Amino acid sequence: MNQTPALHIEDLTVAFDSRPALWDVDLVVPEGVLMAVVGPNGAGKTTLVRAALDLIPRAAGSVRIFGESVARARGLTGYVPQRSSVDWDFPTTVQDVVMMGLYGRLGWLRRPGAAERLRTRQALEQIGIADLATRQISQLSGGQQQRTFLARALVQDARVYFMDEPFAAVDAITERAIVTLLQELRARGRTVVVVHHDLQSVPDYFDQVTLLNVEVIASGPTAEVYSEDNLRRTFGGRVAGIARLTEEALP
């Protein structure tokens, strides 16, 4: 495995006006791990992902992806935005949305061809939504929308993925599909950073976890850092049953 971390964030601060959304964040994600980013509302989870991808300006700090600047590592990153960030009434089909994941690789001006259609087909089959290929996207259920986004991430064939709340409001089938996909990605040595909200499932699904509340409270292997104490410091004691949660999860 590579010694260079998949993601290396140093001294990252992001502010909206002069209110910091992220404050002096240092974060290292080794290659090949599944990492959850957990924290209360307004903790800057989505901001962290967007700043890591250079989608919003940084007030300070640097982001390295496999030792490269974000702009140079575009081909190595995959991004699954929040499902609610797009308008699902857009006049297009599932396979079209999935193919959009290949646009970066295609570059400017080039049109998708037979190779891209084949790749799209494979991704749809892998996620188990091949039968929805020509479906208009407004007719999808929430879970189907999320799986469409995952298939789109899959065709990007990235080395490090950033997923923003993929588990938010999905059905059980989709949740299982996402978990299977995450495990497949890890088996292929890919790195995945997932913004996650379900504290219960963190120890089951993720090797590593970052507890975030504007600042990084703790980050590392789940077994080491996912403790009651750290959760309390992250959520400020506002989450009922934190003790029960960690007791159950961690033997």
Next chain:
Amino acid sequence: MAILEALLIDLTLRVTDLQRLNAILGDPQTSALITGALVAFAAALPGTFLLLRKLAMTTDAISHTVLLGIVLAFLLLAALPGLEADLNSPWLILGAALAGVATVLLTGAIQRSGLVKEDAALGLVFPLLFAIAIILISRLTDDVHLDSDAVILGEIGVVWADARSHCLQDCDEVHITPDDPRAETGRRCTNCAELDIGPRDPAAEFEEYCVNCGRYTAAEAWRARLVSRAPTQVFWPRAITSMLLVALLNLAFILLFYKELKLGTFDPALAAALGLRPALLNTALMVLVSITAVAAFDAVGSVLVVAFFIIPPATAWLLSDRLAHILLLAPLGGVLASLTGYEFSRGNLLGIAQMRDLLLLLDKTIGLDGFIEWNTSISAAIVLMMFLFFLLAWVFSPRQGLLLSLLQHRARRQHFAEQLLLGHVHHHQGTAEAASELAQDRLHLHLGWTPRRTQRVLMRLRLRDLVASEDGALQLTARGERSVRRFMALRGAGGASPAGD
């Protein structure tokens, strides 16, 4: 522009002769028709993306604020030495494009500031810029033909008047020198003014000079009878060239960047993450919208141009849920609406002959003098026609049409009524009270329906062989049994709630 026109003339002359071409171009109606179709085509392409980005009203703002860009560019040109300020200068287009982009940026900045909510920012920016433009026009450009009425309303009927002449044959400039045989010689008094005397005064001195010496363009030479053959000329309306250019520009932009525009519209975050610069592309789109709005000024004005951007794509969206199809249908629909709208402006509504009689009747009954000379603003008529198309699409749309949903609603109601009746039969057949419950002539009393409705539902069920009657009492057929069971199973699974009320 001139070169492009020459090329166009060359091309058109291959399919028609000169006389006919001049007749076509010189005819106000034909050139209005061509211009209208071009505006519709050019605007529908970027309009589709504006609609998808929920920026419909931004078009309205841009189509007004570009005026400020034009005025500022015009004043700047007038102030700079060595540059001629004229209303056809391409620099004005640049000014307009900058103003369009400025509108979008300014609106965004005000939105982000949180001083006012979303659309209010637009309402703040665009009247401001437009007001400045109007003040500048009325204060500073008294001697220029740029009045606010023309900008707001436009008149497609007069685009033919602003034409550029292109000479094809016998175009040589004529230079008359004093030794030319065509030179005419005259005499003039050299000291009359000086001595304040008349030419008849004996002290007057004379010299000979050439009366008609100088340079003549071919047309001037013909008018002065200096040449024996008239130059062959074509008068090409400028509006047609600029609209055609803009239409081609828009088409090229969308063909080249279709994929980038699609992703940038659907999911700008991913587009940015993939390095496809959605912000840059958005600016380019706004530049094109501004240019299109400016080019369409003369023809349709700044108010109605919004309709050209928005209504055809909105209509196309009702008819299809594929972006590529919408991009094809929208310009086609726009062109069709402008052709029929043009006819409508002359009293012909989609070739319906009664329209004329109707107008005549209106004229007689209400006494609208001259209403029968139904000759209205062409651009307004086109917009009405676009809206009519929109209504038709809404009613007949295969996706979310009014008709379709009414039919579906009706079908659901009918289906439910049928299942109700079948269920009733299923429930009571073979029981002791079957004879009274299932007697055909009493059925409606049990269901609480009108006899007519009961009969209609029964008839449909009979036609599909779901019920049969035995001794005046109803019975389910084998198919009827299956249908009931299927419906029950669905209800059990929570699938079919009584959707048809």
